[in-house]
Every structure is written in structure tokens, then in C-alpha cells.
Amino acid sequence: MATVIKPDLSDVPAYMAGLGHCARSASRVLAAADTAQKNRALLAIAETIKQGQSDLRGANDKDMAAGREKGLDAALLDRLELTDSRIDAMVDGLLQVANLSDPVGAITDMAYRPSGVQVGKMRVPLGVIGIIYESRPNVTVDAAALCLKSGNAVILRGGSESIHSNLALAKSITAGLELAGLPATSVQVVATADREAVAQLLTMREWIDVVIPRGGKSLIERVTADARVPVIKHLDGNCHIYIDDQADFDKAIAIAINSKTHRYGVCNAAESLLIANSVAEKVLPPLAEALLEKGVELRGCDSSRQLVAEIGIATEQDWGTEYLAPIISVKVVKGLDQAIDHIATYGSGHTDVIVTENWSHAQRFLRQVDSSSVMVNASSRFADGYEYGLGAEIGISTDRIHVGVLSD
């Protein structure tokens, strides 16, 4: 049985430092834990969550009732709710992470140096990770699973509206960890909705190695501004598809359609279409027709509007906007150089695509576009940890000092 010591939540800095201290100790045990033990813990957590399902639903009901009383909108309430099928999905997620290969301890680049010394690199855990997220209880389990598999201790701070659900999940997670013989403090959920807890999490340099904010732009900007610990963040995905003057037209149309319309609300959806002037007359009309047919609104430059009457006016603001909606901006550019300049000016460094059959154009695009993912003749929707073979992901970092995809 887990020994539960009721934390003193009146002194938030002391409480948070206590979590930090415990996480640091747990992180040392986790770093040394072998794959089998970590997987046993993941499976045990899956089991304890299933066993605690009715308690979990009860706790979630409390959050939902409070949320309704508080007047949360339908979208927020939807994300807050834990239905049986969502709990099943969380459990499935744990099993999937257990099936991923263990990144810890992998050694690469082992080679003898002229001095006779043998040198290589070993992948190691980060240590203690703080995750700050909105009121989505499923993130609690997803994040805990990824941190555990990668040998990191984690302190989780979800949105205040989900606190009962998160604490109920924490109880199951803790029980699972103990069943597998790992420290219960490997995964800790902050038990207070006090905002001071976030301020502490962002500044405890002694205990926290990195903070990952997961949520909307305003959350991420707040975290970045206040953090005194390193932050790995996933910001905008203002992704571009550039159709080069030497593009294969069929590929161009298929890639643009897939990138824009496969899913609208995701960070790797295309938000802006750049088309080389010399081919615009040929490519844009059929492409615009296909997009309009799918219900996508087009907002373009003057040249594009001369080619397709249905294209609305794009303002300066449109070029920098991540719509996350069935809207796309369209600009006719002189060619490769102007496309690269446009992406440097308005892009967000997430994913940018060139469609071309010209080797040198492709090479220049790959070298000169400074984004997390730069693609040739592929849909931006491929920018994804699973698709890249990197395992599960929390988000795609657009920082310069980073892991491009924070994988299993």
C-alpha cells in the first residue's frame, strides 16, 4: 500500500521544492532502471487505471460539474471529459509506449581516437521534467508514460479545472509505479491550483532540468517569458507549400490538397501556398478549384486573384497566420529565392515543403529554409514523431537548441 502523506499546500514554495527534491531522487533511480522494469511499470499503471476507472469517472464528474458551473465553453468541457472510451485510449497509449524501444543507454559514434582512447555518445535521460498543460486529463497519462519510458522523473501541472481528474490519475500512476518497484515520486501531480505553483516550477533551477509547456500559444508565451529553467516548446505551425517552376503538377496538387485538407486543426497542416509565377497560370486554377470544393477559403495576393476569381484578399496579417481552419493564404512568387525569403519572413520554423523535380532547387530549399522539418515532394502532414520513426511525441519543437521531436 502506498503511504500517503497529506502535503502542506499552504506554503507553496516549500511544497514545490519538496516535489522537486523527491523528483530528483526518483530521477536517479529511473535513469538506472532497465527497460523491463520501466515496461512493467507502464503495464501496471494501465492496470491500476482500469481498476480505478469508476473512481476516476467520479473525480472527473466533479471537475465537469465545477466546469459547467464556472461556465466553461463546450470545447473546453469536451477536452476535460473522461469518457470510458477515452480512458481506454489512455490505457492503449500506455501499452503502446511500453512497446516502443528504450532510448536510454543507446551508444553511437563509438570510435578509436588517434590517442588510443575509444570515444562514443550515450543517450541519457534529461533528469527531471516539468510539464505544464491545459485542462486535458489524458495529457497526464501520456506525458507520464513518455517521461517514464525515457527514464525521466516528471512533475505535472495540469489546468486547474482538471485537478480532481489529475489527482485521481496520479493515484493510479503511483500505485502502478510501486507495483513495479519504482519510486512513487517518479510521477508527481501538483496538488494545488494555486498559480504560485507554476511560478515555482518555472524557476526551481536546482530541481527542474527542463519545462515543457503543452497547450495554446498564450500558455507557451507565458511560460517562455517567466521561465528561468530551459524550456522545450512547441509554438506555431505556419507551414508553407512552395510549388516550384519545375514542379510536377500532379504531385503539386496532391501534396497541397493533402497538406491542407487532411486535418485542419493540427500544427503540421499547410497554412500558406507559394506558387512560382511561371507556372501559376497552369497550377493555381485546378488547385484552387479542388480546395474550394473541399470547402477551403482562399485568401491571396493580387496576382493569384487575377487567376482565380474566388480567391479573397490576403492582408499582411494573413501571411503570418496559423489558421488551424479551412483557410489558406496564396501568394504568387517570382521563384525559389522569393519563396525562401517569404518563408524566412513569415514562417514559424515548423514544416515547409518544396514541390520540384529540379535537384538543385531542392538542395537549396533544404539548405536555406531553417525549419524543424524541410521537405521535398511530400505532404507537411508527415511531420510527426511516429512517421519519422522516433516513437511517441509530446510536440514538435521549433526552438534552435532542441530535440526536433521529443520522442519516446
Added chain:
Amino acid sequence: MATVIKPDLSDVPAYMAGLGHCARSASRVLAAADTAQKNRALLAIAETIKQGQSDLRGANDKDMAAGREKGLDAALLDRLELTDSRIDAMVDGLLQVANLSDPVGAITDMAYRPSGVQVGKMRVPLGVIGIIYESRPNVTVDAAALCLKSGNAVILRGGSESIHSNLALAKSITAGLELAGLPATSVQVVATADREAVAQLLTMREWIDVVIPRGGKSLIERVTADARVPVIKHLDGNCHIYIDDQADFDKAIAIAINSKTHRYGVCNAAESLLIANSVAEKVLPPLAEALLEKGVELRGCDSSRQLVAEIGIATEQDWGTEYLAPIISVKVVKGLDQAIDHIATYGSGHTDVIVTENWSHAQRFLRQVDSSSVMVNASSRFADGYEYGLGAEIGISTDRIHVGVLSD
């Protein structure tokens, strides 16, 4: 001829934002520059520094005179001085960096995914780097060379005592860049000693991708506390040599002596010796004798002092101290576990060494010691960018989110 626009230094924030803006533009050109062009620039800078040697000496004389007037101590004045041989060394450094391989554009892990998409990783520049350092003019050239080779624009802010030397060097660097057809603003030296310039450099998130402080602990701590941009820092090197109960004694003594006495003032020198209890009686007396003979002061725990009378008393503070001097702390430990615990408690995450013939002990040490370099049967002095085959280095990062060695 370079066009020199006299900067307006009265409005420091505007001046720094101007440097940032220019650096960002230059960084895009540098990222696309090929190896030959970058090397031409490095060689041209070497040439312009040689040609400007007398002006450079004149500027340095001004700094030296001001420094003497200000009452700088001998060590600071020594680091400030640019002798002819030091200028030669800077020029040599440029040629060496030109000879290093170009890290930019290197592609690894290229593989086809089940979807049919081919995915790999490309090394790219960081963008704009800010470097803050003490009054050592040679760092101006070393840092500029490494940033240039790695395709990054750089803003250099040296100590105020070296401002004339740094500006003279900047003039030569700029001339060399222009000769090679690269933007003069690829390397910019902050032309004011106003401290507000540092505050700006540390907070201009729009223009600066990463700041690297290079200098003593107080500089690095100040930078870390104030920075709102990512920092790659090189902090303490409190390096340990653990002599395991299954160590080869000859190796143990040779490694300990080399690690401690090869050079005292460097970050990868050993500062603490841990010895397994069961072999202490055999290893410590001859090792202590050898260290004492070299003039090294030993400060130890009670057990060590019972074995060697000349060992002084180590206080709690000694275990956490990076002496950078002919002093070493000595602790007799029960065995591997206590050694690992001690390193976790007192170490600085730089370089730690186990001397052992036991495979499992070596593996556990490699896995459980969380330092930038973890070594088996090698001197800590091997922790070095050149020795690792990573090229020239600015420093060894002990951060968790990092490049272990910031190489060419």
C-alpha cells in the same frame, strides 16, 4: 573598402537591436555559404590581422595603460595583453579552424520509412549567437572563427577593459569577411562598455538564438540568472577519479597523477579522489606519495588520514570545490554505490572517471553517473573537443539540454 557608419551609442537598446537585426540577416547568408567561401574568409581574416598587427598592438597598449591605471591585478593584465606571439597564435587558430571539416549540411540517419517517405537529419547552424566573455582579446578571434565556420552570425561582448583591442580586431575581421564576399555584419563586436548592452543581449529573443558566456563562475551565474534567451554554459569542473576495488593499481596511479597534475588550472583536471575501502591501504600510500612529490596538497576524510599522515582534514566544503590548483580531496568509500552517490551529491556533471577491471562495475558507472563525460580507465584530461574528434571548442557544456562539446 568597408563603409563604416558611426553607431549611435547613446541609445543602447536601439543600438543592440540594430546589431541583432544585422546579425539575423547575415546569419541567413552564412547558413547558405559553402565551405570554400567560409574558409576563404577565415584565411582573409588571418591575413588582415597580420597586416593590422601594429594598429592592434597600439589599441592593446591603450587597454593595457587604462588597465594599469585602473589597478587591474597582474593575472588580469596578463590575459589582456596581446603580444606578437599571441597574435601569431590567433592567426594559427584561424588557419586551424579553416582546416576543420564543415559541420553544416551533414546528413545522418537517412532511411526509408514504412510510408515510403525518406527521412534524415541535417546539421544546421544555430542562427545568431551572442558571446559574453571577460577581457581576453584572443577570445574575440577564436569565437568569431568557430561561429563563422559553423555558419552562425555572432555578436561579441568582451570585458570592458579590452574594448580597444576588440574593436581593432573587429576591424580586421570585418575587412577579411568583405574580402571573401561575406556580410561584414557576420561578426559584430559591441562597441560600448555600457552594461545595458549585456542586458539587451540577454533578452533580445527576436534576434539572439543562444548566448554563450565564457569566463569565471560569477560571470556565468550572472548571465544565467538574467538571460531570457537560451544559454549554453560551461560551469564547474569538479572532476572525480574513483579507484574501484577491482582497479589495476598501476593504471589507477597513472590516471590519478595525470588527471591531477598534468595541468592545474583547467576544467578537466581531477579535483577529488574516491578510493574503495578494500584497496585503499594498498593504493593510497604510493599514490599520495607521488602526489605530494609533485607538490599537491591532499585533504581527506578520517580513513584516508589514518593511512597517510600527510593528508590534511577535508571539510564538507572541500567535496564541492573545484580547486583549479595543486590541491585534491580524498575520500575512502565503501565501494561503487557510495562513489556514485558521492559524485551525484558533490559532482558538477563535467567529467568523472572509474578505474576498474570489472566489466559490470564499469557499465554501472557509465550508466549511473550523469556527467557530460564519463570515463573508464582514462585520464579526465581527455575530456576535450579535439581529443574527442569534435574539432575546436569554446567550452564543455554541463547543461542537460545541450551539445556536450560545442564543436567547430
